[in-house]
Each structure stands twice: as structure tokens, then as C-alpha cells.
Amino acid sequence: MPVSDRDYDVVIVGAGPAGGLAAITTARAGLRTLLVEKHAVIGEPLCCAEGISLCGLNDNIPVDRRWIDADIERCVLYSPGGRQLRLHHPDAGYVLSRRRFEQGLVDIAAAHGCDVVTNTEATGLVADDGGRFRGVRLQENGRAYIAGCAVIIAADGIESMVARWAGLDTLLPTDRLDSAAQFLFSGVPDLDPTRMEFYFDTEIAPGGYAWVFPKGEDLANVGIALAPAVAGSRKAMPMLREFMKRRFGAAAPTPLKRTVGGIPEFCGRKFMLKQNVLVTGDAARLLDSITGAGIANALWSGRLAGETAVEFLRDGRGDLSILKRYPERWMAARGRQMRYFLWARQIFLRMSNADLDAVIAATGALYNDQTVTAIDPIDVIKKALRARPSLLRLARHVVW
Amino acid sequence: MPAKELQLDQAACAECGLCVAVCGYDALVLHATELEVIQSECVLCDACVIACPTEALTIE
Ligand SMILES: Cc1cc2nc3c(=O)[nH]c(=O)nc-3n(C[C@H](O)[C@H](O)[C@H](O)COP(=O)(O)OP(=O)(O)OC[C@H]3O[C@@H](n4cnc5c(N)ncnc54)[C@H](O)[C@@H]3O)c2cc1C
Ligand code: SF4
Ligand code: SF4
Numbered sequence: 322m323p324v325s326d327r328d329y330d331v332v333i334v335g336a337g338p339a340g341g342l343a344a345i346t347t348a349r350a351g352l353r354t355l356l357v358e359k360h361a362v363i364g365e366p367l368c369c370a371e372g373i374s375l376c377g378l379n380d381n382i383p384v385d386r387r388w389i390d391a392d393i394e395r396c397v398l399y400s401p402g403g404r405q406l407r408l409h410h411p412d413a414g415y416v417l418s419r420r421r422f423e424q425g426l427v428d429i430a431a432a433h434g435c436d437v438v439t440n441t442e443a444t445g446l447v448a449d450d451g452g453r454f455r456g457v458r459l460q461e462n463g464r465a466y467i468a469g470c471a472v473i474i475a476a477d478g479i480e481s482m483v484a485r486w487a488g489l490d491t492l493l494p495t496d497r498l499d500s501a502a503q504f505l506f507s508g509v510p511d512l513d514p515t516r517m518e519f520y521f522d523t524e525i526a527p528g529g530y531a532w533v534f535p536k537g538e539d540l541a542n543v544g545i546a547l548a549p550a551v552a553g554s555r556k557a558m559p560m561l562r563e564f565m566k567r568r569f570g571a572a573a574p575t576p577l578k579r580t581v582g583g584i585p586e587f588c589g590r591k592f593m594l595k596q597n598v599l600v601t602g603d604a605a606r607l608l609d610s611i612t613g614a615g616i617a618n619a620l621w622s623g624r625l626a627g628e629t630a631v632e633f634l635r636d637g638r639g640d641l642s643i644l645k646r647y648p649e650r651w652m653a654a655r656g657r658q659m660r661y662f663l664w665a666r667q668i669f670l671r672m673s674n675a676d677l678d679a680v681i682a683a684t685g686a687l688y689n690d691q692t693v694t695a696i697d698p699i700d701v702i703k704k705a706l707r708a709r710p711s712l713l714r715l716a717r718h719v720v721w
Numbered sequence: 722m723p724a725k726e727l728q729l730d731q732a733a734c735a736e737c738g739l740c741v742a743v744c745g746y747d748a749l750v751l752h753a754t755e756l757e758v759i760q761s762e763c764v765l766c767d768a769c770v771i772a773c774p775t776e777a778l779t780i781e
Contacts, residue, residue: 366736368737479739485747493742493772494768501774558774580735581737
């Protein structure tokens with residue numbers, strides 16, 4: 322086997338949002354970049370409900386309207402007893418077409434000179450005697466080769482093997498994740514194209530929630546996420562069918578597409594770096610532990626990993642300590658909120674339907690029929706806890 | 722009675738990768754179009770069965 326068909330400065334494994342933005346960042350700075358994706362089509366199969374906040378997208382990349390399926394202005398949270406928290410926020414965010422979005426990111430990277438290979442699976446890393454990684458083993462239609470490089474960016478999502486090959490124990494215990502299922506529907510009744518719906522009920526989605534996200538016309542992503550640790554033997558896909566009966570009654574629309582996947586809990590910074598391997602997005606478990614949102618964190622971490630790789634190769638003359646800036650910067654930007662959400666999740670997992678009713682009623686009284694232009698999620702959680710202080714006792718044994 | 726094994730229902734599997742993330746024994750590998758079960762590595766710990774959203778995995 323040749324040691325290398327071609328050498329690169331950076332090899333990025335995985336063409337999701339994290340890999341796409343990392344590739345744009347390094348290719349635009351002039352680094353020789355290779356982006357590797359095992360699937361034939363970028364953005365497929367989809368494992369996502371495609372919702373993102375306005376700043377989560379805009380802060381990371383100038384928005385191309387072709388990526389957007391719906392502009393979100395309202396969110397409604399329903400409690401088990403029918404209470405509502407109605408948020409009216411004119412610039413809340415978007416529902417993306419991840420298929421077009423991810424292809425769009427890859428096209429920008431390619432326009433900056435990034436080499437992109439699809440249908441190509443990373444199967445291992447090559448290390449030198451000092452433990453530094455010198456390349457990625459690739460498998461393309463029976464052809465095996467090694468792409469040599471100075472930096473590797475792992476953007477290979479929840480199933481990340483690159484992080485494990487680098488020596489990180491990214492194993493997810495089942496009490497640290499959500500398991501999710503979703504259908505894309507057409508012909509959804511009572512659909513407001515600017516409004517997201519969230520349903521909280523320990524019977525509908527134990528340890529999680531159900532959602533209806535509009536996708537333009539009469540299309541919607543309808544799904545649920547549950548925590549296996551509290552759901553017992555109940556599974557996401559059959560529970561989604563139950564939720565559809567409640568939301569749509571007998572008039573349930575026909576599903577066009579099925580999506581399932583996992584949502585890991587945030588694990589701190591410990592999976593973000595090993596030697597010269599920078600781990601991003603879901604591979605590093607960088608998700609908001611309350612909402613399950615990971616696209617913005619994937620973009621953010623992909624961009625910072627790319628920027629740090631540029632510094633390492635331009636000014637660092639290979640000094641590995643420069644790469645430590647990546648987790649440091651990411652935690653400085655996102656760490657506070659991520660840790661707070663992780664703590665709040667521990668309370669959320671222990672909440673009863675009566676707790677959910679009380680919290681949604683109390684926060685509803687504060688926000689309903691008001692137009693808010695900036696929502697600090699930490700502030701909303703604080704207000705909810707103030708409304709039901711007994712919840713804090715649920716957090717007594719939380720260690721983090 | 723034959724020994725129990727991890728069974729995969731290929732038709733139910735959506736190739737989402739969640740089971741790979743919870744397997745501590747590298748007994749599952751997700752390729753572009755299929756999930757591979759490496760029975761020799763599997764210790765039947767049940768973690769992937771609990772996590773899978775679709776009931777694609779069972780131990781029988
Ligand atoms: C049902 C569901 C709903 C969700 N809804 C939302 C939502 O509404 N909003 C939100 O913000 N987040 C949501 N998330 C989370 C979000 O989907 C992820 O956080 C996000 O996709 C992470 O992006 P990523 O780039 O890190 O990884 P991914 O998007 O998973 O991309 C990883 C890529 O790497 C490729 N890859 C993996 N291994 C290899 C290999 N060995 N060789 C080559 N390529 C490889 C994969 O094929 C894939 O293309 C949801 C998740 C699920 C499961
Ligand atoms: S968790 Fe289930 S659906 Fe997902 S890849 Fe594994 S077996 Fe398939
Ligand atoms: S049963 Fe346990 S060891 Fe076997 S594949 Fe599933 S998670 Fe891995």
C-alpha cells in the first residue's frame with residue numbers, strides 16, 4: 322500500500338455541519354485540505370429535525386436563503402395538562418434543509434480549493450513512533466490508501482471512530498443520551514409555517530419531548546426524543562406512532578421519510594483534542610443537553626478547530642501546545658451555557674407531569690402574548706426554577 | 722439450547738450510528754450502507770439494544 326497517494330495539511334473526516342465548516346475555514350486560509358465522506362450523497366441519510374437559532378447559523382456562516390425551509394417566529398411549549406408557554410420572537414431561527422445546507426457548505430469549501438471525496442470511508446489512523454498522527458486510512462470502493470497530513474479533524478458524528486482511534490474513550494453510557502425518531506410528513510393539519518411546537522409529557526416522551534417543526538408548504542418534521550434511562554423498555558419509534566395518534570387523531574398524514582438517531586449529553590471538553598486530532602460536533606459530544614440541539618455547536622466547533630489548525634501550521638511550526646487553544650476557545654464561548662444545560666437536564670429527567678404543568682404555567686404567565694426579541698435560555702430556566710423551587714431538591718445529588 | 726447472539730433486523734435499521742456510540746467493545750461498525758455486527762467482540766451487554774430507537778437489535 323502506498324504510504325500516501327497525496328499529502329495534505331488537514332484531513333477532515335465527515336461532511337456534516339462540523340466537517341463542512343472546518344473545511345471552509347482551512348481551505349480558505351490556503352491549507353491543502355481533504356474532506357472525506359463515507360456516504361454517496363452529502364447530507365443523506367438525515368438524522369435531524371433541522372431547527373437552528375438565528376445566531377447559531379448567522380454567527381458562523383453568512384446565510385444562503387436556499388438553505389432555509391422555514392423562518393421561525395413563534396414557539397409553543399405544551400404541558401401534559403394542556404398549559405402553554407407561547408414565545409413570540411420575530412428572529413427566533415430557521416428550519417433548514419440540511420441536505421441543501423450541507424451540500425452548500427461543501428460547495429463553498431470546494432470553491433476554496435478543498436478536495437472532497439464521497440463514497441470513501443475512514444478506516445483507521447496512522448501514527449508515528451512519537452504518537453503523533455501522520456495520516457488517515459481510507460477505503461474507496463475496494464481501493465485502500467492513506468492520505469498523509471499534519472492535522473486531522475474528526476467530524477464523524479455520533480458514531481465517531483476517529484476519536485476512538487486517536488485514543489479517546491468516547492463511549493456513551495445509556496444514561497447519557499437520548500434516543501430519537503422522526504417522520505417527515507406532508508399534508509399536516511393546523512400547521513403554522515412560522516411556529517415550532519414542543520410537547521412535554523412523561524407519557525408521550527419520557528425524559529425528552531415531542532416536536533412539530535414546519536418545513537414550508539404543508540410539510541413538517543414530527544418527532545420525539547426520549548431518555549432510555551427513564552423510558553425503560555419503551556422505544557422511540559413506537560412511541561412516536563403513539564404521539565401521532567394524539568396530535569393528529571385518525572387523520573394522521575402519510576409519512577414521506579423516516580429518521581432515527583441519537584443525541585448524546587454534553588461531556589465537557591474531554592473529547593475535543595488528542596495529540597494532533599481535533600474532535601468536533603457530535604463526535605466530541607458537543608450538544609445542548611436540554612434542547613438536544615447540535616447543529617450550531619457543530620458549526621462553531623468546526624470553525625474553531627479549523628482556525629486553530631491554521632495557526633498551528635502557519636505560525637506554530639508544529640508546536641502541539643497551539644492546538645490546546647481549540648478546546649479553550651470553544652469552552653470560553655459556549656462552556657457556561659453547556660454546563661448549565663447539563664445541570665438543568667438532571668433536574669428535567671426527574672420532573673413529574675405535575676412539575677411540568679407548574680413550570681409551563683408559570684413561565685407562560687411571564688411570556689405569553691409578549692413579543693421578545695432576545696431570549697437567554699439560562700434566564701428562562703432560572704425563572705422556571707424560581708416558579709417551582711421544590712425542583713431544586715431534585716438537583717441535590719447532581720455532580721458535574 | 723444454542724447460545725444467545727445479538728440479532729440485527731436490517732430492514733428496521735436506519736443506520737443512525739447510536740448503537741456504535743454505546744458499544745464499549747467495538748462490536749458494531751457502521752459502514753456507508755450497512756451496520757456490521759462483529760459477534761466475536763460482542764459481550765451481550767444489552768447497551769445497544771436499549772439505545773436503538775427502532776427495535777432493530779435484539780439478543781436471542
Ligand atoms: C432525530 C434528531 C433530531 C435532531 N434535531 C436537531 C435540531 O432540530 N436542531 C439541532 O441543532 N440539532 C438536532 N439534532 C442534532 C444534530 O443532528 C447533530 O448535532 C448534528 O448533525 C451534528 O453535526 P456533525 O457535523 O457533528 O455530525 P453529523 O451531522 O452526524 O455528520 C457526520 C458525518 O460524518 C460521516 N462519517 C461518519 N463516519 C465516517 C467515516 N468513518 N468515514 C467517512 N465519513 C464518516 C457521516 O456519514 C456524516 O455525514 C438532532 C439529532 C437527531 C438524531
Ligand atoms: S441504533 Fe438501531 S437503527 Fe441505529 S444503527 Fe444501530 S441498529 Fe440501526
Ligand atoms: S450487546 Fe453490548 S457488546 Fe454487544 S454489540 Fe451491543 S453494545 Fe456492543
